[in-house]
Amino acid sequence: MSISTAFHDKLNGACTVPLQAHGLEVLQVNLGYRCNMECRHCHVNAGPDRKEIMSSENIDRVIDIVSGNGISTLDITGGAPELHPEFTRLVREAMTAGCHVIVRCNLTVLLEPGMEHLFEFYADFPVEIVASFPYYREADLDRMRGAGSFAKSIRVMKRLNQMGYGVPGSGRVLNLVYNPGGAFLPASQCSLEAEFKNALEKHDIVFSRLLSLVNMPIGRFRDFLVRTNNYDAYVKRLADAFNPDTLAGVMCRQIVSVAWDGRLFDCDFNQMLDMPIEPPYPGRLEDFDYDMLANRRIIVGNHCFGCTAGQGSSCGGAID
Amino acid sequence: MADYYNDEDLARFGEIAKSNPDLFRKFMAWYEASFTPGLLTKREKVLVGVAVAHAVQCPYCIDAYTKACLEEGMSMEHIAEAVHAASAIRGGASLIHAIQAQNAADKISL
Numbered sequence: 001m002s003i004s005t006a007f008h009d010k011l012n013g014a015c016t017v018p019l020q021a022h023g024l025e026v027l028q029v030n031l032g033y034r035c036n037m038e039c040r041h042c043h044v045n046a047g048p049d050r051k052e053i054m055s056s057e058n059i060d061r062v063i064d065i066v067s068g069n070g071i072s073t074l075d076i077t078g079g080a081p082e083l084h085p086e087f088t089r090l091v092r093e094a095m096t097a098g099c100h101v102i103v104r105c106n107l108t109v110l111l112e113p114g115m116e117h118l119f120e121f122y123a124d125f126p127v128e129i130v131a132s133f134p135y136y137r138e139a140d141l142d143r144m145r146g147a148g149s150f151a152k153s154i155r156v157m158k159r160l161n162q163m164g165y166g167v168p169g170s171g172r173v174l175n176l177v178y179n180p181g182g183a184f185l186p187a188s189q190c191s192l193e194a195e196f197k198n199a200l201e202k203h204d205i206v207f208s209r210l211l212s213l214v215n216m217p218i219g220r221f222r223d224f225l226v227r228t229n230n231y232d233a234y235v236k237r238l239a240d241a242f243n244p245d246t247l248a249g250v251m252c253r254q255i256v257s258v259a260w261d262g263r264l265f266d267c268d269f270n271q272m273l274d275m276p277i278e279p280p281y282p283g284r285l286e287d288f289d290y291d292m293l294a295n296r297r298i299i300v301g302n303h304c305f306g307c308t309a310g311q312g313s314s315c316g317g318a319i320d
Numbered sequence: 321m322a323d324y325y326n327d328e329d330l331a332r333f334g335e336i337a338k339s340n341p342d343l344f345r346k347f348m349a350w351y352e353a354s355f356t357p358g359l360l361t362k363r364e365k366v367l368v369g370v371a372v373a374h375a376v377q378c379p380y381c382i383d384a385y386t387k388a389c390l391e392e393g394m395s396m397e398h399i400a401e402a403v404h405a406a407s408a409i410r411g412g413a414s415l416i417h418a419i420q421a422q423n424a425a426d427k428i429s430l
């Protein structure tokens with residue numbers, strides 16, 4: 001079975017123009033693919049043996065860009081971005097320049113040897129923490145992320161709560177990210193959030209919001225789909241659930257994604273698929289041009305069904 | 321004869337309309353209305369669906385409603401609880417008939 005209707009066709013049916021950026025508010029920076037974990041759903045194929053890492057020169061360029069443009073938010077991801085030796089410098093300088101900083105944190109990295117300083121750092125520099133916590137049942141989460149991950153995540157969230165993260169009225173944000181534990185679509189973000197809140201209350205943990213994400217058929221998750229003969233059915237499921245209302249809110253319209261090597265992409269997924277921003281738009285950090293990028297044409301493919309299925313999916317959770 | 325149950329056949333459900341389109345259309349309208357959220361949420365309804373699917377032992381419905389439960393954010397633990405509840409009713413429904421046996425025996429016993 002192959003999917004009969006490609007994303008281009010659906011897009012042409014839904015709008016009269018190609019998908020275009022609509023401003024540029026967020027610079028999402030991938031510091032590298034190294035991670036202390038090897039989650040089964042990872043679209044980055046991240047793990048302890050990955051060597052890709054952003055250079056100091058590129059970190060300097062990122063700091064320059066977020067200090068001098070209309071970009072209001074720096075969204076830092078990886079791998080586990082905290083493992084980058086210059087992670088704290090990047091956060092500190094971006095925040096000092098007045099930028100809102102989001103860190104996509106896997107929680108467990110804060111318990112890694114040599115990473116103890118991060119709690120104190122996060123106490124002094126209140127970033128928005130967006131933490132991967134794909135399910136509230138231990139067996140399901142550990143199956144996706146490795147044995148012991150649930151217990152470690154609970155320990156870290158308790159410490160973050162003690163520092164005010166996720167506590168109403170504190171101004172310190174701890175958002176959690178749900179993604180399905182297999183080849184199926186996520187439930188409604190709203191109902192899941194209520195369920196997660198209820199379940200985590202039993203551990204005396206609070207959090208700000210739950211973001212519900214679709215698993216992208218890329219990286220290690222794609223390998224799983226192919227290995228288990230679920231790929232075609234899953235991609236068809238995404239395509240069948242295409243919702244044109246989500247097109248206005250897909251994240252590529254507001255962000256530019258920077259790879260560890262300084263190349264520019266429309267999103268982290270295009271980065272993993274090696275589909276960079278194409279000329280005449282700037283393709284590298286050193287050529288960064290805010291106005292051009294804020295009005296660029298977006299490179300789409302069938303993986304974009306992952307962002308536009310059902311309630312939609314972006315780095316900020318459901319769209320619709 | 322090959323296998324009676326093939327997972328590809330689930331997607332062929334609509335072919336049943338061929339022999340009686342009118343009844344099939346009425347069935348589908350009723351089916352869809354029954355699963356539209358009302359006083360019960362979609363989540364509650366798919367849980368009823370998975371429980372009944374086990375009670376009537378329909379492999380197609382078990383496949384479809386297990387997926388539906390996962391897509392409603394439930395886990396195998398939720399599904400297992402629902403299947404136990406359905407099975408308990410099934411077991412109890414058998415067991416209560418022992419009273420019939422008792423009645424029958426009483427009727428002809430000294």
Ligand code: SF4
Nearest residue numbers: 035039042046079106
């Ligand atoms: S999903 Fe996140 S935490 Fe898990 S391996 Fe990938 S980058 Fe690391």
Ligand code: SF4
Nearest residue numbers: 250252267269304307
């Ligand atoms: S994968 Fe999503 S964010 Fe990336 S280009 Fe496609 S629609 Fe945009």
